[in-house]
Amino acid sequence: MQASAADAVADTATDTVTDAVAGAVTGYSDRLGTVHPFGDAAAEQRVRSDDRNHVFHSWSAQAQINPLPVAAGEGSTFWDYEGNAYLDFSSQLVNLNLGHQHPDLVRAIQHQAGRLATIQPSMASDVRGELARLIAGVAPGDLNKVFFTNGGADANEYAVRMARRVTGRRKVLSMYRSYHGGTSTAISLTGDPRRWANEPSDSSVAHFFGPYLYRSAFHSTTPEEETQRALEHLENVIVLEGAPTVAAIIIETVVGTNGVLVPPPGYLAGVRALCDTYGIVYIADEVMVGFGRLGEWFAVDAFGVTPDLITFAKGVNSGYVPLGGVVISDRIASFFDTVSFQGGLTYSGHPLACAAGVATFDVFERDGILARVRDLGERVIEPEIASWLERHPSLGEVRGRGMFWALELVRSRETREPLVPFNAAGADAAPMAEVAAACKAAGVWPFTHFNRIHIAPPLIITEGELRHGLAAIDAALTVADRFAG
Incomplete structure (x- = not known):
């Protein structure tokens, strides 16, 4: 059949x-x-x-x-x-933003391999620094520094680590309809069934319902109702979980694998306001929707909000060489001016990956x-x-x-x-x-x-x-x- x-x-x-x-x-x-x-x-x-x-x-x-x-x-x-x-029609795993074998990306990797194939992250690299500058240049607000990772899961891991260190709190809130990665904290943040077999892991995670008007958990009939009721629900979760214990709220700007759920008008602005009210770090997971997927450098630009941290991967260089990262606001970055950041990766900001990332910016602008x-x-x-x-x-x-x-x-x-x-x-x-x-x-x-x-x-x-x-x-x-x- x-x-x-x-x-x-x-x-x-x-x-x-x-x-x-x-x-x-x-x-x-x-x-x-x-x-x-x-x-x-x-x-x-x-x-x-x-x-x-x-x-x-x-x-x-x-x-x-x-x-x-x-x-x-x-x-x-x-x-x-x-x-x-x-x-x-899937861009592989929604990462191949510039398609298969893009000549500019391939050429950039080949050239970089010929002159300096790799260098450890504690040293300065021209392509790593250039890519960080380019990313900061298109990020909203005062998100001016970039910590590079190997992909999206560890980007979310490190964003949470930063939020916990800066706030002195432990708990993180995330949506049930979400996917944030397969590593320990990232899979705990994940709301979909891939989390189930991996529990218990990070026990300092609580989940909440995000807006989804077609299947509204709040019996809403309009986008405005869904926004209002979803925000009321989120605030209730913050209060009942103990606002002084909540370090961060992490949200896929547009929920990806779990439904392409575009937030209704005002929802993300409301999340930003709740984070400001309760001293919570707002993390925007843009691993899937960053770098052009919505027609914006970062998807938050389509909704007029500025988070404290943005995580990215996939589209930054179409996955030609593994690369991810966290874009960091000045407030959070400055905390680590005199406090050592306890985190790192051998391949953080790998030159081959960053070279493809720089080429990606060139292609986006030219084309x-x-x-x-x-x-x-x-x-x-x-x-x-x-x-x-x-x-x-x-x-x-x-x-x-x-x-x-x-x-x-x-x-x-x-x-x-x-x-x-x-x-x-x-x-x-x-x-x-x-x-x-x-x-x-x-x-x-x-x-x-x-x-x-x-x-x-x-x-x-x-x-x-x-x-x-x-x-x-x-x-x-x-x-x-x-x-x-």
Whole structure:
């Protein structure tokens, strides 16, 4: 049934994935630089064998997965060893903001490797300092210093460590619908089910409900009500947890994996005000939405708020070399002028990663990335997916901004019953698996989570590619419609 549904959707696709690019890429290069044509079954089998025999994958039951061997990537597309092209509508893990094999980023890494491949973080590096200056230059308010990490999880770990040290308090509040990373404190901050198997960990974390009007925990009917009631709830949690014990509140500016939940008007400003009232550090987790995903350098700029700390990773250099960090306000940075900061990483601000980060700024400025994200989001994505509500009974709500959107799939618009249950697995998750398979059969690799499809393509995607990917998802929704009453 799954295969036939996928084939049916593939047959209705309006065109192939980016004919110009797909036609230009006819093979792949191995680690020694030798070029091979697609269709090398022996090479694919070696990749599969090594992976299955020796690679331990994250968030997975090892015997129940079958990872796709990827041979090549370029722009918004990647290829398997058979030569099948997939339009990358998830930017891998919402990190590949400038796409696969961007020549400017590759060139920057190659050049840096040729002149100084690495240097320890206690020494000064030109590219590390330049990238920190560039980040500070686009950060809001007085966030003028950067502590570099290896990724988003440890960025959140260190932001919390800073907040606890500065305030002398221990407790941190975070949303139930959130993901902040897989390390010890970060997984405790996480609200979604990935936390459950890792408990107990950091016991000084308490969770609260953030705004989510479509499934309001506060029985709200308008965005204004949701803002007011969500803030009242948060203040109650602060008071009941003991305001003098709360060091920080950490919030994904737009909740990512757990729903692309855009905060209603005034909510983040209200969080800022509560933090000021109770002496709490406001940490904005922008690991997923920073560096252009919403058409802003930092997503908080779209909501007119300035946090005390911003965490970032992913889009800062598209993940070409692991890099993350914390952007720090003057008030918090100055605390450590005479107090030693007890934290560090061997690869903090790695020169290869920072070189790709500096190149990212050059590309953003030269190619007008922020403006094109806003344009394509407003002119192409939003009106197109909004029109689907008229003909897909499985589509309960569409929401998002820039190049970051969610389609919430339901069995009933009246009851809003999700297409699959919360945290569904196995047979319970089959309807979403069928929808994803239909997208892939049409040459589009989707981002799915629970009962949602997320739209998060590379920011350099062409308008033609974007429209093709949307058409494929539109067709795939006919699979979901079969389950909607």
